[in-house]
Amino acid sequence: MMSRIVFHYHVAGEPGEIAARAEALLLEQTVELSRAAAADDWVRKNIIGEVLSIEPRESGGFAVTIAQPIRTTALDPAQFLNVAFGNSSLQPDVRLAGIEPPDEFFNTFKGPRFGADALREKLGAFGRALTATALKPMGLPAVKLASLAYAFAVAGIDVIKDDHGLADHDFCPFEQRVELCQRAVAKANAETGGRTIYAPNLIGSPASVHRQFAFAREAGVGAVLLAPMLVGPALLHELASLAALPIIAHPAFGGSEWIAPEVLFGDVFKWFGADASIYPHLGGRFSYSRETCLSLAARLNSSARGLKPAFPVPAGGIKTSRVREVLSSYGVNTMLLVGGSLLESGEVIQRTKDFVAEVVSVSKDLAS
């Protein structure tokens, strides 16, 4: 039996038409021809997959499950997405709801190269949730962002990432920012004995991102931030394959209601190598359901299929006052990202210390 990858779709439509629609979906992802026109024997046996099931959904429409031969993906990240949801993504009646790759897939897509345990080692942070924040707003010069990074690090936060909108701007050039912020964090660490890490945002064309990655590595940063949908999801796979620095994935430009968020930010980003994956927690500026958020986190936390666990990073307008509520949902294997809420008054260091203390305290309660 040839190794197959199973895709789950949610498809709108009428009962009388769904069988034909499922067949069309099956063929659209690979041969892009009718069965009659795709008449080659080898193609029929080795390329054309199979509709495994069509079930009505309670909320309307149908759950369509399709198996495609793994060889159609060429075990390439871009072609894998193409077979999963290339042309069909253009059709408004279908959503990609799940992907079940065979074991063979994970020989190529090895997931996090560092993973949650290595991040904990790096940070010296065990048995508790991690804390993270963002350098913002876009528009501050590098020297001001570095001051902010210093304040966050002195207050004992684990991870300081650039806001994902910090690019190679004329008012805050990438190299200057990385040098100053990394130096500020190292200075704070030296003073406090802490192990805060700084993760600059890499953004641009692939060649620019590679240059930024090399520069950041040379500067001694502890991780990098990358928005795979903006820079190209296959670039995440390419950078992770270098196994040089932990990668925190950002969901920007990920779209809504086309690929289930738990699949894109939970499964795909992890398979492509994210060591941590940021997503909008419910109740902030975004609208994911509790079920979606928990499913997303569980996929990242999982060590199934021989992959290292990654950190779920709930974010998106979480207030410091919500630490207990959020961690009670997720447990301690979480990196809690609070950005704007720490900047709402001038008391950045104190607010950050309070946030860190609250995470430590809630983590203890959860463990007991």
Place this chain on the structure above:
Amino acid sequence: MMSRIVFHYHVAGEPGEIAARAEALLLEQTVELSRAAAADDWVRKNIIGEVLSIEPRESGGFAVTIAQPIRTTALDPAQFLNVAFGNSSLQPDVRLAGIEPPDEFFNTFKGPRFGADALREKLGAFGRALTATALKPMGLPAVKLASLAYAFAVAGIDVIKDDHGLADHDFCPFEQRVELCQRAVAKANAETGGRTIYAPNLIGSPASVHRQFAFAREAGVGAVLLAPMLVGPALLHELASLAALPIIAHPAFGGSEWIAPEVLFGDVFKWFGADASIYPHLGGRFSYSRETCLSLAARLNSSARGLKPAFPVPAGGIKTSRVREVLSSYGVNTMLLVGGSLLESGEVIQRTKDFVAEVVSVSKDLAS
């Protein structure tokens, strides 16, 4: 006055809440902070944009127009998309409906490096629509695809592209396919005096795509096919900047109902350097409206802002019987892509000749 880029969004919501929603949308794309927290004077004056208008739409919801300082985009392709629709793409109540960049933008985003006129020169095809087809299905070995390419070229088609699902598969390796297909097309051209070009599909991580591009160029192909949303839209910009080969963009993985198709496949792909852009014509296997298709084509055909016109490439299950109808809509500055319909019987050469003759004949009628 600082140069600004204007974004048009369609936003669902209630009249009493739309002003606050528009303000949130404005801030989400850049500072990701409330105005109160983004208190730096320089940031307020130079980074935070402006909600220009909020108008109710006939079909419900609101048209929200926002101006952002061009400097927020860092004139970088990935960061431009981030400012256009990074975080907000995750929110289901908003769609990106239009983008109006200032002139300054086009100093960096130069559009097609070859464009429609250079493609016509290359093909010796003037005053008529162009014809294109696809090598398929995935699963045929390179030698069979090359035979098919030979048949299409002998029949006088202008452009033969790989199906966008042809990757670097074990059963049809990229380099072998490119060599055999290019050789087959060159042989046919030598025999007929024709000028058919072959455009292989580049797909993979950025490093793989660059290797494929270099190999294809060395092999003498006339153009390449690229699905920017699969390989990363910034990679289109990067490859186009080499100005080495015309690039035909494919819409796969472009999603539906989040960015208006005429904006993504008409504007953005053209600005990033596509010389031709494929999109699903109405009435095939996809569902774009006539208005969307014509708007998309008009944007590609345009020579506004100093950009070279690109070819619109309507596709997606068009039957040869629809040539007159389709060209009557678009006119002759169109590359008509017919794939499966030419393969439905064994008479590939004859069907292709008929298709080519019909395009020539309809083009003459349209010109008279």
